[in-house]
Amino acid sequence: MTLSAQHEDAARIRADLITAIILIALGLAVTYLSWTMDRLTVRRIHPATIPGLVPFVLGVALTLCGSLLAFRSWKLDTKAGGVALLNLLLSWQTIRVVTVAALALVYTLGLVGRMPFWLASALFVFAFIVLFETVLADRPANLVRTLIWALVVALVAGVGVNYVFGQIFLVRLP
Incomplete structure (x- = not known):
């Protein structure tokens, strides 16, 4: 060993x-x-x-x-x-885990309930993608390309989650 x-x-x-x-x-x-x-x-x-x-x-x-x-x-x-x-x-992996936990807390305690659910979800997804593709990546991606990609994915995810749970599963979202 x-x-x-x-x-x-x-x-x-x-x-x-x-x-x-x-x-x-x-x-x-x-x-x-x-x-x-x-x-x-x-x-x-x-x-x-x-x-x-x-x-x-x-x-x-x-x-x-x-x-x-x-x-x-x-x-x-x-x-x-x-x-x-x-x-x-004090390692890089721990910083990533703490970042995920912080994003989840900001999403659940700060965003959800204070703004439309689709927007809160889109902001969460956008921040997650941007952080992990640029700042916390081993090989950071191009910032402009990442911002465009994150915006598209975040809007599709936010609206999609809202539609699926609100219209198909009939779940009242905050």
């Missing part, structure tokens, strides 16, 4: 451990919140159909899976895992 592969494995093991801790915390929170949810016994609802039953089972399963991942990662963890993980977090 090469030194680079060893660093990648150490980074993944450390990332798994951090992910496991987050999953355990999330699972415990879901379990607790579903346990404290109203039981609706006043309305004579059977205990097997309580509103918090499915989230409770999912919270327990998430906690269990997180615990198994934590146990495995703890056993395999190496001393160089922290440095390798930090190097991985």
Whole structure:
């Protein structure tokens, strides 16, 4: 195994451990919140159909899976895992992943509901194409050509998604 592969494995093991801790915390929170949810016994609802039953089972399963991942990662963890993980977090791939997450958040929390759905979707697609074809590409494409291509695809996607979901599937869009 090469030194680079060893660093990648150490980074993944450390990332798994951090992910496991987050999953355990999330699972415990879901379990607790579903346990404290109203039981609706006043309305004579059977205990097997309580509103918090499915989230409770999912919270327990998430906690269990997180615990198994934590146990495995703890056993395999190496001393160089922290440095390798930090190097991985500062890599070009991480910048791309964070960009996708940021675009998705801007789209869902900032654009949808504040403007027509087709326009919000078109802006998202346009920004995505321009960023990943020029700024975040390994070999950036021609900017003018990318802008024209992104505009065409964004308009077709925005109007197309709006039409398909609104007219064919009869889904009310925001």
